[in-house]
Amino acid sequence: MQIMIPLLKNVPLFQDMTDYELDAIAPLFVERKFRKNTVLFFEGDLGEEFFIIETGLVKIYRIDHAKEIILSLFDRGDFFGEMSLIQKGLTRSATAETLEATTMYSLSRQAFYQFLERSPKLSLRLLEMTMDRLRKANEQIYDLTFLDVRTRTIKVLCRLAEEHGIAQSDSLLINMKLTHQQLANMAGTVRESVTKVLQELQEEQIIGIEKKLISIKNMDALKTKTAPE
Numbered sequence: 001m002q003i004m005i006p007l008l009k010n011v012p013l014f015q016d017m018t019d020y021e022l023d024a025i026a027p028l029f030v031e032r033k034f035r036k037n038t039v040l041f042f043e044g045d046l047g048e049e050f051f052i053i054e055t056g057l058v059k060i061y062r063i064d065h066a067k068e069i070i071l072s073l074f075d076r077g078d079f080f081g082e083m084s085l086i087q088k089g090l091t092r093s094a095t096a097e098t099l100e101a102t103t104m105y106s107l108s109r110q111a112f113y114q115f116l117e118r119s120p121k122l123s124l125r126l127l128e129m130t131m132d133r134l135r136k137a138n139e140q141i142y143d144l145t146f147l148d149v150r151t152r153t154i155k156v157l158c159r160l161a162e163e164h165g166i167a168q169s170d171s172l173l174i175n176m177k178l179t180h181q182q183l184a185n186m187a188g189t190v191r192e193s194v195t196k197v198l199q200e201l202q203e204e205q206i207i208g209i210e211k212k213l214i215s216i217k218n219m220d221a222l223k224t225k226t227a228p229e
Contacts, residue, residue: 003054004029004105010077011052013129016121025115029105040096041081047092049106052079056102057176061185062094070185071140073099075164075176082112082126099182144188152187153197154225157207161216172219177212
C-alpha cells in the first residue's frame with residue numbers, strides 16, 4: 001500500500017485528511033487492473049464499489065434511444081462511483097467503461113461507509129465535491145437542451161481543457177486522445193458536425209490537433225465563442 005498514500009494525497013477528496021487517517025484507509029483499497037473497453041458497471045447495477053484511478057482513462061455514459069451520451073471522462077487521480085455507496089440499495093446512474101488499459105483502486109461500500117461515519121472532514125469534502133458535480137451535470141443538461149451544436153462542441157473543449165489541460169509553452173494540451181465520435185458523444189451530436197467545428201477552429205488557429213491530441217492555442221478566443229451573440 002506504499003503507492004496508495006501519495007495517490008490519495010493527490011485526490012481532492014482526501015487532501016484534507018491527516019497522514020494517520022490516510023494510513024488507516026489506504027489498506028482498505030484493492031488494486032484492480034482492466035483492459036481497454038472493459039465495462040466496470042452498468043447503469044442500474046447496485047453500487048458496491050468506489051474507484052480511484054492510478055493510470056488510464058474511464059468514460060461515464062448513458063444510452064438514450066440507442067445513442068451514447070458521454071457524461072464525464074476520468075483519468076489519473078480522479079474518483080467515481082461514490083454516489084451509490086452513500087446509501088445502501090442505490091443503483092448506478094450511468095455506465096462506466098475503460099477507454100484504455102487502466103489501473104485503479106476500489107473500496108467496498110461497507111468499508112467506505114464505515115470510514116465516512118468516523119471522518120467528518122471526509123464527509124464534508126465528499127458533500128462539497130458531490131454538489132460541484134451536480135452543478136456541472138445541471139450545466140450539461142442546459143447545454144444539451146438549449147445550445148446549438150457548435151456552441152456545445154466548443155463548451156466541451158473548454159471543459160476538457162479546464163479539467164485535463166496541461167500547460168505547454170504556447171498552448172494548453174488536452175491530455176487524452178479522443179476521437180471525433182467520442183467528442184460528438186460528449187456534445188450530444190453527430191461526428192460530422194464535430195469534425196466541421198474542429199476544422200473551423202483549426203483554420204482560425206484557435207486549436208491544433210496532432211495524433212488525436214487537441215491543443216488550445218487561444219483559450220480566450222475559444223471561450224468567447226461560447227457567449228451568446
